[in-house]
Amino acid sequence: MITHPFTYAAPTTIDEAVKALGRSRDAKVLAGGHSLIPLMKLGLAEPELLVDIGRIASLREIKSEDGAIVVGALATHRSIADSSTIGKALTALAEAAAAVGDLQVRSRGTIGGSLAHADPAADEPAPTLAFDATIRVIGPKGRRDIPAREFFKETFETALGPNEIVVEIRFPAPAGHAGSAYAKFPHPASGFAIVGVAALVAVKSDGTIDRAAIGVTGAAAGPFRATAAERALVGTRGDASAIGAAAAKAAEGVTMLADLTASSEFRKQLVMVHTRRALERALERARG
């Protein structure tokens, strides 16, 4: 039950939505509602105005464009998990979307909402970081593209400005012999990520690793790139010892969260194990 009253607008274009947001100082975008509505039910969010972007059909699209795969902000976790385009080129994203919550949540929740909400335990930020995606937003001052690495700030904080709307997430299609994977340790009750690791690797024709990108979620106050591990991997042949050595560095320099389910010590272990597991699968695909 939501006890506080609010007004509701359901614009059909992005421009209208941006305008609508300007009508109240306490307005919020409503996408799938699967983060916002639970908060409103618990009385933890009490916006005065909800601007439902769910009727802006163009935001649902998943398409290829100029060497990028463009995922509309309203693409649901489910449509991402089921998309063959994403499954092939952005396997880690498809796997992360498939690992979100449960079937019903995946039917409603959107990638735009997930990124904008920036729950530190959300899945999709990890592949978004690993693929170096760009988040395209439109606001009162027009359009801007925010690189994933600049988008995520702290827990529940992003680079989104007031009344800016995420419209699409542009994933550069990984070039060359690339493969990716997502490995997750879910919270046993909520299903959110205690740790989630998205790994992308590309190999040269001689088998050495050309490029490695590792996005980690759940473990810290915000998602991060495991840069030390990435560096350790590039130039190696990706054998077990190289992967192990890289994975051991995955949590380097990052303060791990601690809660009832996992201490910081355990989270660190999980980051290392899941980095290794994601890398192994990604490499297998890259070589595939």
Add this chain to the structure above:
Amino acid sequence: MTTATPSTYIGARTPRKEDPRLIRGSGVFTDDVTLPGMVYVSLVRSPHAHARIRRIDAAAARKEPGVVTVVTGKDAEATGVLPVFITVPGMNGSKHMPLASDRARYAGDAIAAVVADTHKAAKRAADMVTIDYEPLPVVVDATKALEPGAPILHEELGTNLVFTYPVKGGDIDKAFRDAEATVKLHIVNQRLIPNAMEPRSVVAKFEAGELTVWSSTQIPHFVQLILSVNLGLSQNKVRVIAPEVGGGFGSKLQVYAEELLIAHLAKTLGRPVKWTEDRREAYLATIHGRDLVEDVEVAAKRDGTILGVRIRTVANVGAYLQAFAPGIPTILHAFIIPGAYRIPAFDCEVRGAYTNTTPVDAYRGAGRPEATFAIERAMDRLADEIGMDPAELRRKNFVPPDAFPFTTISGITYDSGDYGPALDRALAMADYKGFEKRRAEAKARGKHRGIGLSSYVEICGLAPSKANSALGVGWGGYESARIRVHPTGAVQVFTGTSPHGQGHETSWAQIAADAIGVSPDDIEVRHGDTFESPGMGVGTFGSRSLAVGGIAVHNAAQKIREKVIQIGAHLLEASPADVVVEGGKVFVKGVPEKAKAFGEISMAAYLASNLPDGMEPGLEATTYYDPPNFTFPFGTHVAEVEVDPETGTIEIIRYSACDDCGRQINPMIVEGQLHGGITQGIGQALYETAVYDANGQLLSGSMMEYHVPTAADVPPFALDHTVTLTKTNPLGVKGIGEAGTIASTPAVVNAVIDALSPLGIKHIDMPLTAEKVWQAIRKAGEARR
């Protein structure tokens, strides 16, 4: 092992009569009841675990739109106190009012009730009630609560000690003097949250001097009794209906504050009133289960013969004593510990303590899972200590089949049992012999594989009324049934049991059908309405419904059959000894072609013009069945697990169980009870725990934190059974509602410890979460380095 005698309907996998309405969504649960003019209640609950209530200011809330009234403890004293049905010797009872007025004793203690035209308005206004609290020191741990200087919850008692309950037998000192091997375990049987999927709900209306209450309860008759006594209403003017009830597991085995309060409000306001808890409220204010800490010591000979068991237990009862709370860690736990074993000396002492936590009472198994966990973990520890196979150790100490009736060292008499075959069968199903190969194969994959078993004896059929009385239970343990055959032959069975998923409408129809000689399709079973049922029904809990309530139905049906035969014999001009009732027909043995239809007989009973001399008209029977003894189902469960040493994650690979609940009325329902029970037991072993911080705040306060097992968390189950009929009742039935829960927790924990024992790990506290397992493995690794 004896085999059940063949019968027509008993033993059939009859599809359930309750299903059609439930799969169509037309079953009516309490929250589905909406009445004209209804008002809604939201309760203001203490955020503090312990605080003096200085002042309650409801002025602002009263002014909110839609608010009808705000009621505090002082206004609601007419509800009277909440009942406790069990008194153990020397018990320090607590005074428990539906609304606390001077002191809140746990986070969630209700303090005020806001009544409004809509649920939303009530909730909104509840936030406007301001209460001035003076926080008091808090104690959440039962052992600490018993230490000197601990904050006292009930000042009038001067102590947090609720009771000290000893159960002793044999010479325990000698047992330990003679021991060649001893083991000691410290067990934390953690606190659980029952999580029946339907939240509790109460609807009440008071019209023309008559109070009607719909409540999500397992015991409508007790609710009716207490409402009538507490609210000063004649009992015939109080009707309590338990409509569809969405699971209980003990959590609805109460007369709750809200039942008294909502009924009181309906009576004083003259409008129908509804209250439905939300899940977070359920976590705070619906009873919790388990929460006891035990120190177990076993004395044995090197050959595995057990000489004695000593156990010291501290039970956390929470902030107040609930209805059955005093009986759970005592009667239903202490007496049960000897389990399936011949134990010559026993020394148990249980202390109960008040703490600033949600009250604790019966949760599926109620005392028996704790007892079984203690003894079954101890058996594995002993097996490890003396280097004996855990299955062999159990077999060696089993009460042998020729020893029945057998009186345990705690003084309970098992009428029957044959534990070996169930153990053998379970081991065979689990391919116990082939296990070491699988362990080695898993090791090659980097996984630790383990197998664990548990053999249990449950005590069901609560309870012989005299035993109840001797143990301090303030009510008889019988059950009632009434059968009404209408003139046309339509049969209605009214039962005192109150099912909430157990399928009594189906099983009772099968029982009555066999006894009467008609088809179950022609029998309607009705329950959960105190205006329909016999005078008193005790209710559904403690795996008692079949062994007590089912027998009552059987006995009532027998009375009907006898009268049908008398009338039939009279109409057929035969001797009653020659008349049979079968397939809805009454005829002289061997002459089925000259039969009277069952409906002709019932019509004759009511036409009454042609009945045997002196026979009363009508065809109706009421019985109360008081069992002469408890019943003692038993069995062995075997779990096989794999542990991922890198993440501490446990997977149950295989689960096999062989249970003996005597005759099965409907094997499909028996299996369903086992599946659900096993899953709840797995939940305790691996997933579930209610965690408080030092301030008494429930940290695992929602389903986002508290891990109720999902379909992905549990394996499929392989089930089999043996049939050892009890002689205690005419059907030879024993009960199966809790067996799964009792057996599975130790089986799973034993399997995990077995998997990790090569690393030198001997114990991990429940639940065996990933982190705990990983930490144990890591520490074991460090220790070996």
Add this chain to the structure above:
Amino acid sequence: MAKITVTVNGTEQVMDIEPSLLLVELLREKLRLTGTHVGCDTSQCGACTVLIDGSAVKSCTVLAVQADGAEITTVEGLAKDGELHPIQRAFSAEHALQCGFCTPGLMITAIDLLERKGAPTDADIRHAIKGNLCRCTGYHNIVSAIRSAATEMRGATTPMKVGAEVKR
């Protein structure tokens, strides 16, 4: 207040509602379709699951206004012309329900799964129903029921008995 049009179980409904009204409240309180249940307040239990335009969704986590223009199916709409849906028959035949509180939500989720995946493995089934908690059955028979409904929906009809209904 907002005006919405929704088609619930085939019947079009035009209503004026508060934006804060949840879809489950609309179904239970305004339309009195009480077969859809509420088992939690944190979107975990799945008791409230309904189909919105064919997808299983937790109706406690959807505003009724968001459903404007949508087709909604609840448990009450599963049987067609008195004929039970195969999943309903399978739940009864396999004893996949005890108290029945979780059942509507589980059947709805199962339908979503089976409409998209005709021959799911047991692991697929267990994964698909993760968002539906059942405290009574231990899921064993629910998995069997969904498996057997899948068989029937693929066209291999095995007659199933439901409660007392089919017997008569």
